[in-house]
Amino acid sequence: MDAGNTAIIDKIMSLKKAKNALFLVHNYQLGEVQDIADFAGDSLELSRKAATSDADVIVFCGVHFMAETAAILNPERTVLLPDLHSGCPMADMINADQLRELKKKHPKAKVVCYVNSTAEVKAESDICCTSANAVKIVETLKDAEEIIFVPDQYLGSYAAEQTGKEMILWPGYCPTHARILPSDIQKRKAENPNAVVIVHPECKVETRALADARLSTGQMAQFAQETDKKEIIVGTEIGLLHRLRKENPDKTFISATEQAICPRMKLITLETVLWSLENMENRITIPEEISIKAKNAVDRMLEVH
Ligand code: 13P
Numbered sequence: 316m317d318a319g320n321t322a323i324i325d326k327i328m329s330l331k332k333a334k335n336a337l338f339l340v341h342n343y344q345l346g347e348v349q350d351i352a353d354f355a356g357d358s359l360e361l362s363r364k365a366a367t368s369d370a371d372v373i374v375f376c377g378v379h380f381m382a383e384t385a386a387i388l389n390p391e392r393t394v395l396l397p398d399l400h401s402g403c404p405m406a407d408m409i410n411a412d413q414l415r416e417l418k419k420k421h422p423k424a425k426v427v428c429y430v431n432s433t434a435e436v437k438a439e440s441d442i443c444c445t446s447a448n449a450v451k452i453v454e455t456l457k458d459a460e461e462i463i464f465v466p467d468q469y470l471g472s473y474a475a476e477q478t479g480k481e482m483i484l485w486p487g488y489c490p491t492h493a494r495i496l497p498s499d500i501q502k503r504k505a506e507n508p509n510a511v512v513i514v515h516p517e518c519k520v521e522t523r524a525l526a527d528a529r530l531s532t533g534q535m536a537q538f539a540q541e542t543d544k545k546e547i548i549v550g551t552e553i554g555l556l557h558r559l560r561k562e563n564p565d566k567t568f569i570s571a572t573e574q575a576i577c578p579r580m581k582l583i584t585l586e587t588v589l590w591s592l593e594n595m596e597n598r599i600t601i602p603e604e605i606s607i608k609a610k611n612a613v614d615r616m617l618e619v620h
């Protein structure tokens with residue numbers, strides 16, 4: 316913990332106790348925010364924690380769709396997002412009207428929607444997935460005549476490769492992972508010939524092809540603890556390196572590129588967390604008719620192990 320932050324952290328912790336709040340923090344958040352988490356994890360792990368929470372207030376340190384998912388799973392609890400500008404650009408690459416149009420063209424198709432999507436899009440979908448379980452989720456639909464996968468074309472193509480199931484892919488993408496180029500991986504491999512390479516399945520096909528493993532951020536954290544390799548090249552948003560280094564001081568983590576920064580993930584700070592708890596802002600609420608339908612798609616995902 317940074318000594319300069321002690322006073323603000325003390326204030327946050329006493330308010331947290333008074334309000335019976337739970338801090339759920341995504342692996343890409345600033346290190347100072349990860350360090351005050353009750354739980355830091357990937358999207359699937361955070362959804363599972365949100366589903367079983369008995370806190371009165373969930374402070375979600377991540378991007379908007381993650382707080383929305385927590386609110387979908389906990390309509391009776393207060394879910395706070397410390398900065399409303401922290402939205403995921405990929406989640407906004409498809410809206411409910413566009414998905415309804417696509418469904419009209421493929422009336423028999425089942426719709427798999429990456430959790431990186433709005434509640435309205437989830438409400439139009441049969442089942443959600445995250446990067447940790449996309450392959451498993453698509454496998455549950457092996458008998459479907461057609462499958463629509465939104466909004467991430469790269470996670471969709473990864474699940475299609477792994478399952479052998481062709482899918483109709485929406486052309487969305489993560490601008491941060493799109494910055495991780497095959498040439499970055501090649502350069503890092505040349506500099507660190509003994510290193511193992513792990514990348515996120517949101518990366519482009521050519522980048523993924525150069526990796527030893529394709530993993531969600533939670534799976535990367537597990538891999539880092541279990542591997543015998545001492546040097547690990549990491550192809551994902553650089554915020555994860557804070558956790559990897561903290562949990563594995565004996566290993567060296569090398570980011571595939573310093574360009575892999577998600578600016579929206581960096582908007583939440585200790586100051587905004589404090590403001591959020593003091594003012595009980597910004598409350599994330601979803602209209603009931605959308606929330607109920609979106610919850611079906613999220614619950615179906617959480618039932619798959
Ligand atoms: P995971 O942490 O679930 O791997 O997701 C990555 C991501 O980009 C979330 O926005």
Ligand code: SF4
Nearest residue numbers: 378403404489491577
């Ligand atoms: Fe969205 Fe990519 Fe940022 Fe994740 S890293 S929140 S997918 S833009």
